[in-house]
Amino acid sequence: MIRFREGESGSDERPIFETALRARCPRCGRGRLYDGALALRPACEVCGLDLAGQDPGDGPAVLGIFVLGFLLVPLSILFDWMFSPPLWLTTIIFAILLVGCAIFGLRVAKAAFIALNFRHRKDLS
Numbered sequence: 001m002i003r004f005r006e007g008e009s010g011s012d013e014r015p016i017f018e019t020a021l022r023a024r025c026p027r028c029g030r031g032r033l034y035d036g037a038l039a040l041r042p043a044c045e046v047c048g049l050d051l052a053g054q055d056p057g058d059g060p061a062v063l064g065i066f067v068l069g070f071l072l073v074p075l076s077i078l079f080d081w082m083f084s085p086p087l088w089l090t091t092i093i094f095a096i097l098l099v100g101c102a103i104f105g106l107r108v109a110k111a112a113f114i115a116l117n118f119r120h121r122k123d124l125s
């Protein structure tokens with residue numbers, strides 16, 4: 001069990017997993033993080049946190065490449081081995097699956113990296 005010293009963990013800190021899944025502002029937990037699919041809003045609509053300064057870097061993309069590559073390549077090989085569909089069908093199915101998983105995973109990972117940056121880099125808040 002992780003214990004915090006007094007003053008380290010206030011009640012205003014949001015759970016990172018929940019904040020990332022809901023794609024909400026890391027400070028207030030209510031404002032939307034994205035304007036569209038993956039574009040960050042310039043600022044939180046509720047608390048005014050500067051979201052343009054919360055750069056997650058390349059971490060979410062690298063994480064997505066590793067996770068999706070690790071999961072989808074063996075899954076496509078298994079799918080092909082089990083059902084022997086035409087190559088075009090496998091390509092279409094896994095291209096759609098890859099794009100959907102990449103967008104959803106990138107949204108969640110980017111929101112998680114922003115929430116972690118916000119929590120641990122106090123110069124950004």
Ligand SMILES: [Zn+2]
Pocket residue numbers: 025026027028029030031044045046047048049
């Ligand atoms: Zn906010």
